[in-house]
Amino acid sequence: MKISIIGAGNVGATCANDIINLNLADELVLLDVKEGVTEGKALDLWQTSSIRQFETYVYGVTDDYEATKDSDVVVITAGLPRKPGMSRDDLIEINAGIVQHATREIIKYSPDAKIVIVSNPLDVMTYASFMATNGKNPNEVFGMAGILDAARYKAFIAEELNVSPISVHAILMGGHGDTMVPLPRYTTISSVPVTELLSKEKLDTIIERTKYGGGELVKLMGTSAWYAPGAAAAQMVSAIVKNSRRLFPVSAYLQGEYGLNDLYMGVPVILGRNGIQQIIELKLNDEELELVHKSAESVKSVLEVLRQKVK
Numbered sequence: 001m002k003i004s005i006i007g008a009g010n011v012g013a014t015c016a017n018d019i020i021n022l023n024l025a026d027e028l029v030l031l032d033v034k035e036g037v038t039e040g041k042a043l044d045l046w047q048t049s050s051i052r053q054f055e056t057y058v059y060g061v062t063d064d065y066e067a068t069k070d071s072d073v074v075v076i077t078a079g080l081p082r083k084p085g086m087s088r089d090d091l092i093e094i095n096a097g098i099v100q101h102a103t104r105e106i107i108k109y110s111p112d113a114k115i116v117i118v119s120n121p122l123d124v125m126t127y128a129s130f131m132a133t134n135g136k137n138p139n140e141v142f143g144m145a146g147i148l149d150a151a152r153y154k155a156f157i158a159e160e161l162n163v164s165p166i167s168v169h170a171i172l173m174g175g176h177g178d179t180m181v182p183l184p185r186y187t188t189i190s191s192v193p194v195t196e197l198l199s200k201e202k203l204d205t206i207i208e209r210t211k212y213g214g215g216e217l218v219k220l221m222g223t224s225a226w227y228a229p230g231a232a233a234a235q236m237v238s239a240i241v242k243n244s245r246r247l248f249p250v251s252a253y254l255q256g257e258y259g260l261n262d263l264y265m266g267v268p269v270i271l272g273r274n275g276i277q278q279i280i281e282l283k284l285n286d287e288e289l290e291l292v293h294k295s296a297e298s299v300k301s302v303l304e305v306l307r308q309k310v311k
């Protein structure tokens with residue numbers, strides 16, 4: 001198994017750190033445009049191998065895609081993060097160019113790789129990557145956001161109820177933005193519906209905080225988050241490499257599911273060796289479906305910007 005991570009910044013390096021600790025692969029390549037820092041971060045990570053007892057050989061390269069040849073999984077984290085006052089959508093133009101260039105280079109050397117997009121604005125960058133593959137199976141190109149957003153939602157619920165976060169199970173849908181749709185009807189504390197344990201007011205407050213969870217961290221740190229995003233992307237890589245067929249919310253290409261067509265958006269999927277093995281269609285009620293469609297409209301409006309700016 002060979003894994004490559006494009007972009008060795010905060011999220012890329014954290015994701016690499018998590019992946020090597022899971023001992024999933026023989027080789028992990030970190031690629032970035034920053035000469036020296038990239039090789040240095042990889043060397044530093046490799047030197048943790050005997051301490052942490054992993055055998056994945058880690059090395060860094062400066063913009064040399066040949067080094068990524070025959071990767072099984074590639075994670076793209078390259079691109080600008082937002083600063084306070086910015087929306088993720090403000091990053092579209094610059095990040096689309098970076099993501100599409102990275103995708104073309106990856107496909108050249110690893111045509112069968114499963115591609116996990118992390119760069120923002122997430123759903124539209126995943127679409128941009130898919131476009132740049134020029135005909136790859138869309139089940140092999142998908143985006144990480146739902147695991148992160150659901151993890152934030154679960155952390156807030158665990159804190160409110162003073163229970164272990166491991167007991168909280170939840171699914172969340174929609175775009176990776178302020179219109180995302182946490183689903184209380186599909187949220188349980190070890191099978192106990194969350195609605196039996198938390199008042200509607202408390203849950204609504206948690207849902208609002210979740211929707212703006214990325215922005216809360218940008219405000220605190222002056223740049224966006226990396227520990228939870230890196231861990232979430234590593235969890236997706238693990239499901240692919242181990243073919244574990246876990247059910248996760250993932251930004252997937254929709255072709256009629258939920259009445260939506262030709263866009264990437266967060267939906268529950270089964271993730272395994274071939275990438276997205278299946279998109280799960282939940283039996284949403286009218287109110288939930290309306291929120292999901294509203295979120296899709298928001299993703300589509302950003303997609304329109306991509307279509308106009310990036311040919």
Ligand SMILES: NC(=O)c1ccc[n+]([C@@H]2O[C@H](COP(=O)([O-])OP(=O)(O)OC[C@H]3O[C@@H](n4cnc5c(N)ncnc54)[C@H](O)[C@@H]3O)[C@@H](O)[C@H]2O)c1
Pocket residue numbers: 006007008009010011012031032033034077078079080081082091095098101102117118119120122144145148176223224225226229
């Ligand atoms: N999907 C999510 O849930 C999620 C979560 C966190 C961050 N993000 C996004 O991930 C991206 C990275 O965030 P970060 O905090 O790691 O930023 P960062 O600035 O720390 O790292 C980005 C890295 O990309 C590199 N880069 C830029 N252009 C490149 C190119 N052409 N080829 C290779 N590398 C290139 C930069 O040199 C830098 O090291 C941002 O767009 C951010 O918004 C998404």
Ligand SMILES: O=C(O)C[C@H](O)C(=O)O
Pocket residue numbers: 081082088120148176213214215217218224225229
């Ligand atoms: O909020 C951001 O800009 C980064 C990321 O999408 C996040 O949710 O942490």
